[in-house]
Amino acid sequence: MPHTIVIFGASGDLTSRKLIPALYNLKRKKRLPEDARIVGFSRTAFSHDEWRKDLRATTQEFAGDKFKPEVWDEFAKQVFYHAGDIGDQADFVALGKFLGELEGGQNASRVYYLSTAPRFYGQAVEQLGKAGLACEDGGCDRRVVIEKPFGIDLASAKALNNTVHAHFKEHQVYRIDHYLGKETVQNLFVLRFANAIFEPIWNRQYIDHVQITVAEEVNVGSRAGYYDSAGVVRDMIQNHLLQLLMVTAMEPPARYAADPVRDEKVKVLLAVRPKTPKDIARDTVRAQYDGYLKAEGVPENSKTATFAAIKLGIDNWRWQGVPFYLRSGKAMSCRTTQIVIQFRQPPHMLFKEGPKTIRDANRLIIQVQPAEGIQMHFQTKVPDAGMTMRQTDLDFNYQKNFGGSIPEAYERLLLDAIEGDASLFARADEVEAAWGICDPILNTWAATDQPKLLTYEPGGWGPVECTEWMAAQRREWFDACPVLH
Numbered sequence: 001m002p003h004t005i006v007i008f009g010a011s012g013d014l015t016s017r018k019l020i021p022a023l024y025n026l027k028r029k030k031r032l033p034e035d036a037r038i039v040g041f042s043r044t045a046f047s048h049d050e051w052r053k054d055l056r057a058t059t060q061e062f063a064g065d066k067f068k069p070e071v072w073d074e075f076a077k078q079v080f081y082h083a084g085d086i087g088d089q090a091d092f093v094a095l096g097k098f099l100g101e102l103e104g105g106q107n108a109s110r111v112y113y114l115s116t117a118p119r120f121y122g123q124a125v126e127q128l129g130k131a132g133l134a135c136e137d138g139g140c141d142r143r144v145v146i147e148k149p150f151g152i153d154l155a156s157a158k159a160l161n162n163t164v165h166a167h168f169k170e171h172q173v174y175r176i177d178h179y180l181g182k183e184t185v186q187n188l189f190v191l192r193f194a195n196a197i198f199e200p201i202w203n204r205q206y207i208d209h210v211q212i213t214v215a216e217e218v219n220v221g222s223r224a225g226y227y228d229s230a231g232v233v234r235d236m237i238q239n240h241l242l243q244l245l246m247v248t249a250m251e252p253p254a255r256y257a258a259d260p261v262r263d264e265k266v267k268v269l270l271a272v273r274p275k276t277p278k279d280i281a282r283d284t285v286r287a288q289y290d291g292y293l294k295a296e297g298v299p300e301n302s303k304t305a306t307f308a309a310i311k312l313g314i315d316n317w318r319w320q321g322v323p324f325y326l327r328s329g330k331a332m333s334c335r336t337t338q339i340v341i342q343f344r345q346p347p348h349m350l351f352k353e354g355p356k357t358i359r360d361a362n363r364l365i366i367q368v369q370p371a372e373g374i375q376m377h378f379q380t381k382v383p384d385a386g387m388t389m390r391q392t393d394l395d396f397n398y399q400k401n402f403g404g405s406i407p408e409a410y411e412r413l414l415l416d417a418i419e420g421d422a423s424l425f426a427r428a429d430e431v432e433a434a435w436g437i438c439d440p441i442l443n444t445w446a447a448t449d450q451p452k453l454l455t456y457e458p459g460g461w462g463p464v465e466c467t468e469w470m471a472a473q474r475r476e477w478f479d480a481c482p483v484l485h
């Protein structure tokens with residue numbers, strides 16, 4: 001069956017920076033089906049060749065030394081453009097006709113990729129449905145990939161799910177979170193479920209707490225217009241950090257397939273202990289970097305948080321009493337995404353020189369990016385120094401072990417969407433459960449102004465009060481920039 005990938009938002013930033021370079025790389029690796037066609041849809045009046053020419057330049061820029069003119073020329077033969085407006089039903093009817101001709105009347109498998117502004121997601125889905133392009137009754141193979149953000153709160157996410165479900169069945173819907181396409185996030189499944197040594201200690205008996213940090217060195221740059229209405233919770237925590245939390249905390253699924261995996265993931269979110277406004281004032285830190293208010297497009301009195309730390313509890317047998325600390329911010333010390341599994345101290349210390357604080361206890365660090373790898377920290381005896389100990393580590397690094405470059409997350413996710421594997425995409429209940437955790441936090445911050453919005457200097461690890469907040473809980477953030485090999 002031939003494949004067609006229709007990208008709505010063809011002239012946009014995501015398409016040129018990520019989607020087309022990812023599809024090009026799939027072609028280069030001979031993973032893009034030979035019979036796949038990529039069709040761009042947006043209002044700009046490109047001809048096929050004009051769009052291809054624009055994409056060639058941007059792909060060359062973003063694919064770097066992976067760009068091979070001869071591969072591009074072959075790839076370009078699979079690329080087409082059809083101008084249209086999401087607001088215009090006639091343009092969808094015309095699109096359907098164009099696709100039919102392109103597919104030579106064959107029953108092609110189609111992926112509709114919504115890479116337009118989020119306000120168009122619902123409308124685009126409706127237009128596809130009304131033009132008879134959704135095929136929710138079966139008999140043809142149609143999928144829709146929906147970019148983030150999926151809603152701006154629980155109510156809007158539910159409304160969007162309702163709109164989507166009016167035209168597509170859930171199994172046709174692929175809500176993308178590109179963090180799930182990152183190699184190291186997939187490796188977390190492997191680490192946990194393809195090794196026998198971790199599972200027995202992956203619980204409250206051995207683990208003191210878990211830290212999930214997504215630090216970004218960049219500030220909001222030119223995206224302030226969007227960012228100010230989102231803030232760090234909507235932009236990062238509701239999706240990427242909660243995805244990392246789910247994969248870290250989930251039970252082993254019965255099978256590695258979309259629904260068993262997502263069933264276990266969603267159970268984690270449903271077990272997250274609900275917070276009262278008093279809990280939120282105590283268990284969250286929010287801050288804005290100094291200089292944010294000067295960014296173009298930010299209102300002078302904006303209270304948008306560019307940094308947040310949130311302590312969550314998971315009420316189930318595995319995790320009762322183990323706090324999960326989620327932290328993310330812009331304008332931080334360095335770019336690093338890491339999951340720190342902080343183990344407990346030994347119950348009885350034989351050596352007076354031995355570890356005294358939780359900082360010295362065993363720690364497993366999953367470096368999601370950019371120094372993709374895993375480190376295990378443990379105590380060793382310093383030679384010829386009595387029983388003096390020092391923390392050392394076992395270090396697995398992707399680059400050193402496997403060489404080559406780590407593929408962009410979109411490569412894996414686009415291929416999965418083409419092949420019909422939804423394991424690494426969010427399901428409707430997952431997205432809603434994530435908003436169910438974030439809404440009370442955002443609402444409490446807005447309604448009570450508690451905790452106070454703090455300020456932090458760019459280039460550090462967030463506000464000093466966040467370090468103190470952790471110290472008051474007898475814990476310490478693992479603030480380390482990864483070593484790039």
Ligand SMILES: NC(=O)C1=CN([C@@H]2O[C@H](COP(=O)(O)OP(=O)(O)OC[C@H]3O[C@@H](n4cnc5c(N)ncnc54)[C@H](OP(=O)(O)O)[C@@H]3O)[C@@H](O)[C@H]2O)C=CC1
Pocket residue numbers: 008009010011012013014015041042043044084085086087114115116117118147148149
């Ligand atoms: N850029 C990124 O790095 C990331 C983006 N995303 C998400 O991806 C989506 C796209 O982002 P991005 O590419 O940055 O956005 P852009 O603003 O760059 O692109 C928007 C696209 O939508 C098209 N468009 C706008 N109005 C219409 C319309 N009425 N009918 C048809 N097409 C229309 C525009 O084309 P034209 O004007 O020609 O019609 C353009 O191609 C957003 O939802 C964003 O949240 C998610 C993660 C990262």
Ligand SMILES: O=C1O[C@H](COP(=O)(O)O)[C@@H](O)[C@H](O)[C@H]1O
Pocket residue numbers: 148178216235236
């Ligand atoms: O979705 C988003 O993610 C990026 C960070 O992605 P990464 O792959 O570079 O870690 C973030 O900068 C952006 O604000 C957000 O919308």
